[in-house]
Amino acid sequence: MMxxxxxxxxxxMGIETSRADAQREFDFLLVGARKACLISANCLVKVNPLFSxxxxxxxxxxxxxxxxxxxxxxxxxxxxxxxxxxxTDVSSVVIEKDGVMYFRDAELGILLGFPxxxxxxxxxxxxxxxVHYHELHFATEKSRLDESLEYVANTxxxxxxxxxxxxxxx
Numbered sequence: 001m002m003x004x005x006x007x008x009x010x011x012x013m014g015i016e017t018s019r020a021d022a023q024r025e026f027d028f029l030l031v032g033a034r035k036a037c038l039i040s041a042n043c044l045v046k047v048n049p050l051f052s053x054x055x056x057x058x059x060x061x062x063x064x065x066x067x068x069x070x071x072x073x074x075x076x077x078x079x080x081x082x083x084x085x086x087x088t089d090v091s092s093v094v095i096e097k098d099g100v101m102y103f104r105d106a107e108l109g110i111l112l113g114f115p116x117x118x119x120x121x122x123x124x125x126x127x128x129x130x131v132h133y134h135e136l137h138f139a140t141e142k143s144r145l146d147e148s149l150e151y152v153a154n155t156x157x158x159x160x161x162x163x164x165x166x167x168x169x170x
Contacts, residue, residue: 003159003161006027006030006031006159009030010027010030010048011048012048012049012050013030013048013049013050013051013053013054013055014026014027014030014048014051015044015045015046015047015048015051015083016044016045016046016048017039017043017044017045018043018044018045019039019040019043021135022039022040022043024135025037025038025039025136026039026083027162028136028156028158028162029055029083029085031158031159031162032157033156033157033158033159033162034112034113034155034156035084035085035088035111035112035113036082036083036084036085036088036111036112036113037082037083037112038080038081038082038083038103038108038112039080039081039083040079040080040081041059041079041080041081042076042077042079044081053086054085054086055083055084055085055086056083056084056085056086056088056090057081057082057083058081058082058084058090058094058101058103059079059080059081059082059101060079060080060082060094060100060101060102060103061075061078061079061080061100061101061102061103062078062080062102062103062105063095063102063103063104063105064105065078065102066095066097066102080103082094082103082108084111088111090111092104092107092111093107093108093111105119105122106119106120106122107119109122109138113136113152113155113156114138114152115138115140115144115147115148115151115152117141117144117147117148118138118139118140118141118144118148121141122139125139125140125141126141127141127142127143128140128141128142128170129141129142129145129168129169129170130168130169130170131145131148131149131152131166131168132165132166132167132168132169133149133152133156133166134156134158134162134163134164134165134166135164136152136156138152145168149166
């Protein structure tokens with residue numbers, strides 16, 4: 001997608017956030033580089049007019065909160081906006097319990113475009129490294145770094161004008 005077309009599309013069907021990292025997450029969705037994004041609900045500032053024609057939003061919490069009651073302050077802090085292209089099947093991700101929505105961690109990570117092996121074994125990663133892939137961030141097992149980088153390179157179709165840098169930290 002051309003940058004000028006993206007800017008126009010953003011004005012008509014995009015969102016504005018109070019945090020640059022959250023904006024970048026959504027912008028990757030808007031250009032078609034990914035199928036979904038997850039941002040803190042409290043950083044949503046503006047939703048443009050045609051947003052709801054193109055995207056669905058699910059407000060909820062990470063799976064950890066299902067069995068750990070949250071205080072009102074924690075609810076406000078942990079509330080997430082899971083944004084997907086309209087028509088995306090989220091049945092493997094979204095769980096509703098007692099009228100509250102939760103997101104299954106591994107399935108959410110996969111729909112966000114991260115390597116399935118890392119999503120399913122996140123808690124068991126022995127030697128964790130953090131990958132910064134054009135400002136998308138995820139953890140991977142150090143021994144699977146090359147495999148994870150190849151996976152995201154094949155998964156995220158990031159336009160040249162949006163690319164920044166790729167690096168790894170411990």
